Amino acid sequence: MTGEDSHDPLALRLGGLAVAPPRDLTGSVYGDWTRVDGPVGELLVAFTEVGVSYIRTAASVGDDDDTFRERFHALFQRPLRRASDVPAGLRQALRGHGAAGVAVDLRVLTPFERDVLTATREIPTGQTRPYAWVAHAIGRPKAVRAVGTALGNNPVPLLIPCHRVTRSDGSLGQYVFGAEVKERLLRAEETNVDELLDLARSRVAYVGSGGVYCYPTCTRARTAADPRGLRTLAAARAAGLRPCELCTPAG
Amino acid sequence: MCNAGRPLGVYLSMDDLPESDADNDAVMLAAIVEDIDAGFAGMVRAYQRVVYSVALRVGAGADADDLAAECFLRAYRALLGYDRSRILALRPRSWLLTILLNTWRNTVRGASRRPAVAMADVPERPAPGPTVEDVVTGSETRGELGALVSALPENQRLAVVLRHVVELPVAEIAAVMRIPEGTVKSHVSRGLARLREQYAKEVVR
Structure with a gap:
């Protein structure tokens, strides 16, 4: 028996091992x-x-x-x-x-880019976070610039809301489809863009109330009875405030 | 195992194939030259059964469909860099199986350096057990025969799978495995002898 005999019963049974894939590839x-x-x-x-x-x-x-x-x-x-x-x-x-x-396919991205986008996905509708918050959220607090680049390369804008990430000075910053589209998207989500820009002009980055400090768009800051503006984390800490656990304010 | 850098193209003459397959291939390749995205589906549909069967039976187990899909993706990317005459001269089946085996070896070798990933145990993993359909149709021996095949030494396993599971001619197996035809025949006959011996034991038990 050489294996060339097509009537060999074992060879025939081996032919039965050929199968179509479970799904059309x-x-x-x-x-x-x-x-x-x-x-x-x-x-x-x-x-x-x-x-x-x-x-x-x-x-x-x-x-x-x-x-x-x-x-x-x-x-x-x-x-x-x-x-x-x-x-x-x-x-x-x-x-x-x-x-x-909605499931996204981020396989083409680097692990760093995936981390940035996954963290960004957590920003609630109607709120914004600075690039530095994303950098902290992924455990790379010094990589603020790289975070900006990764967001600029977001292959699935809107679904992963990179329009909700703004500059640390409070201005809205760049967007993959242009700054004007970013502002339109934020307004469409009923983010108070005018107030954000006012705060940025007076260099207010955080809002303190009830013993905690928040980002200005945090639910807690927006419903606070006695909000006061804070320019820096140092100022917030000096006032004896602790960071809000809802919006986890960082740099 | 160290052939990652080998070129992907495998050139044999069209005479080695039955005429109808060669005709189908020529039409399929012309469609790819015409419009690669429209034409490539024809290549996937024509060869997914062969590619998947080899992936499954050489030992990729439950990851066989992912391995087969990766093979087609690499084939597509290779085609992007080929000019018209090179595409028209391709022997798709040998070419795809060469890509498949390179992909499989690279995956296994890459995995052995990172034992945590899913395909780390590919070479040892037995084929999946019989499905409900196998049992119903009385072909439940498929599972145990598949397991015996997956336990063969690599060269015998490859040769037996290519020769008897997907029924390639010896010359084409020699091209895909990059070994002389005589060596293919000897791997096949030793593999079959071993299977026969073990299969007899299984049946007696």
């Missing part, structure tokens, strides 16, 4: 993309079986499908195909409900 290899309405105009959205992987505003790609595809290819090096459906929960999330529950 095109689904694991391809990215799917579609257009969907968003809070700042139409969006082009790509997703994989893991989750949403890429979001661009139509305006940011000149309303051109090919530009979107080129950028997707440059970043992901995966084949891309047009989908007829939208990932579960995405439409709701873009209307302001349940963004945290």
